[in-house]
Amino acid sequence: MTKLVWRQILGHPVRSLLTVGAVFVGVFLLCMLRSVVVALNAGVDAASAARLMVQSSVSLFVSLPISYKERIAGVEGVEAISKWQWFGGFYQDQSNFFAQFAVDPVELFDAYPELEIAPEVKQRFLERRNACIVGEQLFEQFRDEGWEVGKSIPMIGALFPHPSGGAWEFELAGTYRSATGALDNRTMFFQWDFFEKTAEQTECGVFVLKVAPGADVSRIMAEIDTLYENGPQKVRTTTEKEFQRQFVTMIGAVPLFVSWIGGGAVLAILMACVNTMLLAARQQVHDVGILKALGFTDGTAFQLMLAQSLTLCVLGGALGVGFALVTEPVLVTLLGTFFPGYAITPETVGLGLGAALLLGLVAGIAPAMSSARLNPVQALRGT
């Protein structure tokens, strides 16, 4: 029967190719769009329950006095505190956008123990005044443009222009790798002290807190907010998850739209596949009649049609998933700036193949049932 399934598929090459092609495109889109949505939500999903973020209650774009750090650090249950300042610069050209933050290296490593960094890189970062570290993916993107450990990376400060009027020069200490999605691998961190002195900065964007194991997070959040209830700058303390979610919220319903587009593509292809398989079933009525006359059962007729549908859809799905995997590095380069966590995960592979399998089942079930129900005499007449 396997031979007959293949022969029926190969016997109508144009129809089969179009079906496989449609499923291929649909599954590829599904995998790609899902990866975009996953990337958008990566920070939210990977947020640590042990970290809190303190920002201005007015807006994320309003800075907080650095002097707040001591009082916040003194709240019971706060284990570590790290001040962060969004730099908002660019490398050579504005299209080379990636995130850059001024941080205190010691504070950063205390607050983010999941950061993987070679000891010598860490040492260089701690010791050099204008040192910076970059995520592995970011480094790979610009390696061909001359990024090299020990060399200087000139950054144009859009929010914080260099007093000389030229570029900020950050010496590359090495790379880091984030084991979780809470931090992506496409960010640059540079020395706070260098930034503070050069830009005469007295404020920071947010404080990242690491809370002690077992500490009452709600109490800590409430206590910090109360500290500055009467100003001078009111603060809002949130969980890391909530903090990350506000970035996703900023782009509105885009993740939902993207999900709808993916779902819509699959639905459209499902309808095309159902139509194709119904056509195939009509074309094979006579062949099914022959099989039944020879003694093959209704079950065999059912399997023949369903197997064709499954074969075409699974083949298209496998090609779609394969193409998504093959193009992953290219898309990471192209889309990495906007979707830093873009990756075809095993779950996405499973979703793609599962969707293809489901497409095959749903598209094939009606034609298979109609083939099974065919009366051999009528089928031989082709009616």
Next chain:
Amino acid sequence: MNEAMIRVRGLTKRYQRGGETLTVLDGLELEMQEGGFYALMGPSGSGKTTLLNLIGGLDQADDGELFVAGENLAELDNAGLAHWRAASVGFVFQGFNLIPVLSAFENVELPLKLTPLSRAERRQHAEFALELVGLKERMHHRPKQLSGGQEQRVAIARAIATDPKLILADEPTGDLDRKSADQVLELLGRLNAEFKKTILMVTHDPHAAEAAKSVVHLDKGQLKGIEEKRR
């Protein structure tokens, strides 16, 4: 005296057409012996093909008894009929009814897949059947690459591949030129004479009926008589 291969008692088949009930077979009584070669003749609408379909287990009667090759077909459900067809009967159709995407060999091998034979045995049986119809050298050709007469001979090879006792042929020469028709009739005669196959052949063609040993005449769903040929 041979055993009855086909025994028909009060066989009735009706169809619904446009709200009307059409009685195609009307209490038919008939008996055909094992090893016989029967031509089934009659005017259009006399019920020839309907009777052939019922005897072949492709359709079910509304009333009456139908014993074929020792089996009461009225007692079998769809699956039972399918198994019975696979084991007991070979079909030859007017339009050949070969599966176009399969080669001649694969078409002949198809019914053998319903048997417990091994792959090698299936190959042996299929090649033997194709050799018998003189088409072994064309076994890898697709139906499109064969002439009508050759296609019909492949269909005969397929009908005998599982070695059924009964071969049912519905106008087997209807779409063939005289020369090809004669080859097919000669082949059917040989299967009857040498291999002791019981053959029931529906035909309009008196020339084709000449190949049979007996001619069964049907009219308006009833038996009009059986004419025995002298040889």
